[in-house]
Amino acid sequence: MAQIMDGRGLSEGIREKVKEDIAKLQQYGIAVGLGLLQIGENPASRQYFFATKKACSKVGISTYQFKLPETASVNEILNVVHSINRDERVNGLLVLFPLPGRINARRIVNEIAPEKDIDGLGSLSVGRLAADESTFQIFKEGHYEMLYECRFMPTVSSFLPCTPFGVIRLLEHYGTGIKGKHAVVVGKSLAVGKPLSLMLLAKEATVTVCHRETHDMGNFTRQADIICTATGVRGLIRGDMVREGAVVVDIGINVLDDGSIVGDVDFESVEKRASFITPVPGGVGPVTIAMLLENTVRSAQRNEFFKSPLMPG
Template identity: 40%
Template structure:
């Protein structure tokens, strides 16, 4: 068999077209333009590239985007003051601080400073904790993108065995919690798991986000499994690959996402969704006032 290759770029384009209509409706009915503030600390080429892609996506969706560029030497307290000012700005509905940050700035302090109502990345402690109870204000963008891919392809989650390889706070853990909320049976593994294949061979749905090229080979994938590759690895020759041996595994899986062209575009798309949702809540007065 040969897997259906899931076109994440096409799914993202479809969703973004729908989101643009929601932005137009917000402007027409409430006079509100969704606004996203993006804070870039330092001049990392990779971070700058990610930010550029996010701002371009905002422009295409009709979302206002404000780029705030700060020196890598910016003290933590100055960064926090900028965040607090954005929390109080009614024209800004989402705040994103591009990670990683310089070593002298504590990521935990920055993420906690962002108002829960504007935490469109979904990284605030309230949102992360809400994944356990099913009561988040915003879902983290990459796990939400994985969920949307499964929904688009009509892949059932309820009652399925799901194995998530990768235990990061950004992808692995929240993905597992979100799929548990849909009544999947979830196992979390990582790159140091002994006998990894013992677990992955049980997976009806295999989500891989470990950051290790070719970690998942055909021998440890169940025939007919759905394989979602969230890995993003740049090889010495400049090629971008995921964590899955794509050419080998696609001959065994039923569905598979490519890298690039799979989950990556969905991550940015969910950022747009969360920003628009925040603006809709502001326009209709349904925000949870005072939460920070």
């Protein structure tokens, strides 16, 4: 029977550390703020807004809501993004998805200043991840450790997308090992599958990426030491597709008619074969939020480091 990878427990630890970091910044009169940009009245983005606001207030991050009507033009949205880029209260900006269908989301996220792009979605952040210019954030060994011990983090690099960053943190927390393992990522979206495959590659896994056009997916997943699935297709990964002892990370979220939530993995059959498995809910989800909080406080720390490198004590 697989060991459960408890995202709530890990998330608690990360939040405590974020709280401490915020308290340190407050000693210097620095407040930490997250901007939430919502366009229209989509129920999913409203729900995410309230959940994020609550998580922020628990650790001492102020939230600023920027709300535009469903009918807002791209130009109006970009003006708001530009003003948030200059807003000193806001250290990170999160655009709440989905945007109205006629809006090109890439056009919006690409205007977020990279130092405030705390979900790493803009092209510059994606490029820096692909070029290994921001992946130091997923390394703790060796000389990278110094960066984690610093009160202020001395780097201009971009942030890593919260969900895949959270997956790496979960794997590391449970000591599953990544280097030299065969990782199969199911899903290739820009928000989850693609950056996750780049992060696993940076950590020297051998990475296979599957998607909708992959033929006989079980042929790939059965060879995997680590399976990470992010599709939103209920029951896509079944026990017969998993090698005995594999690590299974379920990122998918599917809301059932009765309001309950399940992932992509058929938990019952897979947990009998896996060595580690994430539950849904309570696995990747809470860690994603924790990474959002951590990225926001890192942004505030970097901001201060560059503006006042010779701070006292």
